[in-house]
Amino acid sequence: MIKALLPSLAMRRLLPEQRRRAAPWIIGLMTFVSLVVGVAGAVALGAIGDLGRSAEGRWSLQVTGTPAQAAQAEALLRGSAEVTSVQPVPEAEVRTTLRRWLGPGADTLGLPLPTLGEVTLRPGANGEALAQRLEARVSSARLTPYSRELAPLLGTLESLATLVIGLLFVLAAALAAAVTLAARATLDANRQTLDVLHGIGATDDQLLSLVQRRIALDALVGSLAGATAAILVVVAALIPARGLLGGWGGAPSLSPIAWVLLALLPLLQAGLATLVARRALRQALTDSP
Structure with a gap:
């Protein structure tokens, strides 16, 4: 041609x-x-x-119970062999995010704030089994994969x-x-x-x-x-x-x-x-x- x-x-x-x-x-x-x-x-x-x-191996921790339950959930995760790191989200950051949604009046509503954290698992770790164990020990705790949220x-x-x-x-x-x-x-x-x-x-x-x-x-x-x-x-x-x-x-x-x-x-x-x-x-x- x-x-x-x-x-x-x-x-x-x-x-x-x-x-x-x-x-x-x-x-x-x-x-x-x-x-x-x-x-x-x-x-x-x-x-x-x-x-x-970015979502691979990253999970979101949510605890809607008392601070004691949040501390128990965090300790359980830190002691697990599948977890490499647990980073709690500061309460000030949670309130700032809530203020973006509800406006300046969010601080006066007295809404209960959950305890949030970012959990990183080791490659190949069974996150679903870890989430079930966590929920069995702390009923108010939820461990959700970032991939599900995205x-x-x-x-x-x-x-x-x-x-x-x-x-x-x-x-x-x-x-x-x-x-x-x-x-x-x-x-x-x-x-x-x-x-x-x-x-x-x-x-x-x-x-x-x-x-x-x-x-x-x-x-x-x-x-x-x-x-x-x-x-x-x-x-x-x-x-x-x-x-x-x-x-x-x-x-x-x-x-x-x-x-x-x-x-x-x-x-x-x-x-x-x-x-x-x-x-x-x-x-x-x-x-x-």
Whole structure:
């Protein structure tokens, strides 16, 4: 196929250039949308991975009983072989969080505050068995895994990632349809020239290479322009919001594989457009009298 994109200079001169072509604009727009959507999906997948790793082995302790029961629960956890650390949450921090929800009047309501703590387990420890033992010894104590608390958020992010994948397939199908129309329009616009060339002995492959080269160049230019615009949007919108680079305010990071796929996306779009155009042009040449 590479050879088909490089017809001789003499053959290229036979096909007049068209200054106004819609294909680069269509392909550029599709590439721009695909790249922005792809970044959103990659960030969602990165967030899922980061949250899953941060919640691994971490459990939340809640004691709604007396301070003595809270101290008993903490002592039981510290003495357990499965536990590596127990960090109680200061009461002032709990009241500050409650004040955010209920306003300044939260301090005057006299609400009973539970004793909270963060428990870290050893890798491979049976947290469910530990939670059952703790509840049997201290009835007001509950040990809950962070993964259970984060399950609704992770489910939402997974749905978003699935939606992004579906959108990318839809955009690829739309790109294929648009390129097919553009290829046939290019063929129709140069029908007389192609008929003359065919009449003097040019083969279908030679005619195909002429039109396909033009579509391939349009696809490459459009993809690079769309990718450039998408990069500018990502830099302008996501990096200042600390929503792309890992380590900025705990934001999700993109894996090296995600960076490679995003970098290859414009080239994949151009390759898809070229393949679709080649098939459409060959079919049109075959169907023509």
